[in-house]
Amino acid sequence: xxxxxxxxxxxxxxxxxxxxxxxxxxxxxxxxxxxxxxxxxxxxxxxxxxxxxxxxxxxxxxxxxxxxxxxxxxxxxxxxxxxxxxxxxxxxxxxxxxxxxxxxxxxxxxxxxxxxxxxxxxxxxxxxxxxxxxxxxxxxxxxxxxxxxxxxxxxxxxxxxxxxxxxxxxxxxxxxxxxxxxxxxxxxxxxxxxxxxxxxxxxxxxxxxxxxxxxxxxxxxxxxxxxxxxxxxxxxxxxxxxxxxxxxxxxxxxxxxxxxxxxxxxxxxxxxxxxxxxxxxxxxxxxxxxxxxxxxxxxxxxxxxxxxxxxxxxxxxxxxxxxxxxxxxxxxxxxxxxxxxxxxxxxxxxxxxxxxxxxxxxxxxxxxxxxxxxxxxxxxxxxxxxxxxxxxxxxxxxxxxxxxxxxxxxxxx
Ligand code: ATP
Ligand code: MG
Numbered sequence: 374x375x376x377x378x379x380x381x382x383x384x385x386x387x388x389x390x391x392x393x394x395x396x397x398x399x400x401x402x403x404x405x406x407x408x409x410x411x412x413x414x415x416x417x418x419x420x421x422x423x424x425x426x427x428x429x430x431x432x433x434x435x436x437x438x439x440x441x442x443x444x445x446x447x448x449x450x451x452x453x454x455x456x457x458x459x460x461x462x463x464x465x466x467x468x469x470x471x472x473x474x475x476x477x478x479x480x481x482x483x484x485x486x487x488x489x490x491x492x493x494x495x496x497x498x499x500x501x502x503x504x505x506x507x508x509x510x511x512x513x514x515x516x517x518x519x520x521x522x523x524x525x526x527x528x529x530x531x532x533x534x535x536x537x538x539x540x541x542x543x544x545x546x547x548x549x550x551x552x553x554x555x556x557x558x559x560x561x562x563x564x565x566x567x568x569x570x571x572x573x574x575x576x577x578x579x580x581x582x583x584x585x586x587x588x589x590x591x592x593x594x595x596x597x598x599x600x601x602x603x604x605x606x607x608x609x610x611x612x613x614x615x616x617x618x619x620x621x622x623x624x625x626x627x628x629x630x631x632x633x634x635x636x637x638x639x640x641x642x643x644x645x646x647x648x649x650x651x652x653x654x655x656x657x658x659x660x661x662x663x664x665x666x667x668x669x670x671x672x673x674x675x676x677x678x679x680x681x682x683x684x685x686x687x688x689x690x691x692x693x694x695x696x697x698x699x700x701x702x703x704x705x706x707x708x709x710x711x712x713x714x715x716x717x718x719x720x721x722x723x724x725x726x727x728x729x730x731x732x733x734x735x736x737x738x739x740x741x742x743x744x745x746x747x748x749x750x751x752x753x754x755x756x757x758x759x760x761x762x763x764x765x766x767x768x769x770x771x772x773x774x775x776x777x778x779x780x781x782x783x784x785x786x
Pocket of ligand 1: 525
């Protein structure tokens with residue numbers, strides 16, 4: 374992509390109404406646009422990152438047998454009434470509205486009920502199980518506060534997967550597989566070392582649900598970790614009994630600030646009983662289906678990556694999620710040199726490299742470098758009359774200070 378054609382522009386000043394680092398840098402660099410508190414639009418650069426993250430999640434969800442679909446955002450009231458989750462007392466984040474004829478509808482803040490109702494059409498025999506379905510959806514939640522940029526939105530992208538299993542054993546095997554798949558996701562986006570599988574409350578038939586918590590000062594949660602034993606517990610379930618069960622003492626735990634990037638639940642057969650989702654087994658007997666629910670906050674994850682890697686100059690993307698692999702910065706203005714820079718851009722692109730090409734003419738070198746630092750692409754390649762005199766370019770990694778000159782031939786190799 375040519376930067377001269379990118380409609381977004383970088384900004385030097387921090388937006389006055391943002392307090393979080395992620396929103397400040399993402400706004401200044403042109404990745405997001407704030408529509409209102411807790412609601413952000415994703416601009417071309419923002420979409421590139423979001424799609425990279427989604428693709429990593431998609432690959433891992435497909436690998437455990439997930440099938441992708443997209444449910445609707447408009448939801449039926451009666452489905453949620455059946456399970457006692459329509460009332461604002463029980464679910465305090467609902468956005469609700471009415472059709473012209475007065476029928477009440479909700480905007481999806483989660484999808485267990487509608488997706489399970491839909492699955493009733495396809496699940497009736499033990500032969501139909503297990504079934505694993507997932508989606509990337511814009512969830513709507515009327516959150517009380519939205520001050521953490523894209524870490525907490527009133528509208529945000531979630532990946533939610535739902536598992537339908539024959540029995541507790543089949544469920545448990547898949548559930549453990551999802552824990553591993555989630556950890557692979559967090560490793561692939563660069564957060565493996567900072568993310569902990571955390572014992573949390575919830576889970577209808579088990580004592581715990583599991584949260585995936587990433588260490589960051591921007592987070593709103595506090596958890597207690599033991600790095601050697603790889604144990605993490607959130608503050609809701611921290612008690613003498615739980616410590617004893619897990620085989621740690623309070624002194625062995627370190628208190629850290631975190632953001633919840635994922636959460637997985639075992640509903641057992643509770644929801645299936647409420648919703649009448651059952652199968653007929655080999656012996657012709659009626660059995661309720663075991664349901665699991667597995668979320669990853671996709672846009673929150675993007676924000677946590679920003680918080681974890683950004684430095685004082687701007688964004689620093691890990692290669693796996695960067696909007697482009699290479700930022701080709703041209704300092705050329707003479708026609709012959711510009712032609713050579715254009716050719717390099719085209720050759721790299723033909724090689725299949727993802728290149729953002731700063732082809733702007735009449736912008737000072739210092740300004741181009743500041744923009745490049747702000748945008749945060751992993752590898753910068755500078756082409757200038759000086760480097761061209763030696764048929765070379767200068768290359769520099771975003772997270773290193775050292776630059777080096779290499780021949781263009783060598784770069785292309
Ligand atoms: P939180 O405790 O942070 O409010 P939650 O427990 O209500 O989150 P879940 O219902 O478990 O969230 O949703 C699954 C995932 O979606 C969470 O682990 C989180 O990563 C993400 N998420 C939840 N709420 C938001 C939000 N308002 N904005 C962005 N991401 C969110
Ligand atoms: Mg949660």
